[in-house]
Amino acid sequence: MKNSLEGIIIKWACQINDVLKEDSSQAFKDGRHPTPVEEISFWESRQKNLRNIYAQLTEPKARQIGVILEGIDSVYSSSFKKTFKHVVQAVHEADDISLYLKPLRKTFETFESTDFTDSADMISPMLHLVCLVWANSCYYGINSRLVILFKMISNMMIAEASKSLDPGSLFQGEVDESLIKISQIIDSLEFYK
Template sequence: MATDKRLDFIENYCTLFLHVKPDKWTKFATSEEVHSMLNEFYEKHDVTALVITLNPTGQLVPCLGFPATLKNKGVYFVKKRRENVNKDNFLDLLLVGDLSPSPVEQMMAVVEEVVYSLFMKHENLTGWPQVVADDVIRAAHRLKNEMFVMGGKIKGKTLLPLPDHLDTLESAVDMFDTLPRAVDSTLLHSIETIIIDWSHQIRDILSKDSAQPLLDGLNPLPRVEFDFWHSRQVNLQCINEQLYAPQVKKIADILERAKSCYWPALRNVFKDVSAGLKEADDINLYLQPLKVVLEEVEQAEYQQVYILKGGNNI
């Protein structure tokens, strides 16, 4: 009995992306419900997508269309045109790819590894007007930086994007005066734009007030204050470590040697982060003795709460 090449095609990609074991695939491929769903995908023009995922027990689960939520990795098969999928056209008709359970992280990977990489290769821009090519490259780099910053926010961190043209930073520090004017202008503009972005990111963090829940009319417990200062301390420590990275030192050297008007702005970034981190360190240190006491108060019944004064119970 001849095998269905379309099913073999789907099996190959499920094995590749989902690492499906033979017994799991056999159970999937011999199910009447699965065959019915596959035939619907093959034969109905308006059914344009098939997604196969793994459930928590490791079984393959098909879905016609993209699911609203995805708990595990999946593989998608999408029709390029609204046609029947037959044994002769499936290779040309189907677009295949994998899905991550985290759409944002997948989008970040696509932007950085596909979109940005494509525009960074000059041969892909051959024939484009130089003004258009430069504008597209700047837009791609900006999108990449925005994805980078968003990824940090998802993890609860503030990540500082780096400027493009990093490949020229090594020589720029030592030979800044000998660089062509066009390269100087491009490099400086890229760096100065990043300094503006850094200033906004750090200002947003330092402008937050731990009393904001009270100002909003809420009734926060003491732990909200502890969490606020702990989070700020960790975040500023992360930023501080980034600012002392070798690439940032090169950026600072270039701004200083070029006598850029953004050199003082970068120095202010260092000062603000340093002062903010010292403040967060001090407040966290002095909040620790209160933390234990207030946690006990939160857990106790109102009648059991006692007064502390001068270190003695009253």
């Protein structure tokens, strides 16, 4: 019984550690260009997954397994406790980050649904909200996370500028109108930079 119980704990700990190791920077794998909405979705999903894991670990059966492991002096008792501690920390982190990123979702979605030439006035308020997240979130205000977010914001800016610079409409319209549109887009990108 001891061996089968310890085997279950090893398998469980490995699965939980895989979830704990997930990072939003993985969105950039395979040459992808994620936008900030994906960052927010990642943290919302992570929060939900971690809360489910926490709920499982706090069920009476799971706590009973911890007591049994301690009672039989299993070497995996400390691993079980450590895994639980890491899950609790990760839940706090995901709760904090989700709380502060959630208000940004509407801003980013509005920015993405607005023509880029009309969105210049949205850049400052959007960056101000990012600064508020940086200043107030206990877990998101670190350089590595902000670098990821700014990469995603830059991806969003590039994607929206590219949509506005659709070659089909750009070369079919009047030269003066196209030049004005290009100038507006360059000005917006310069302002963001």
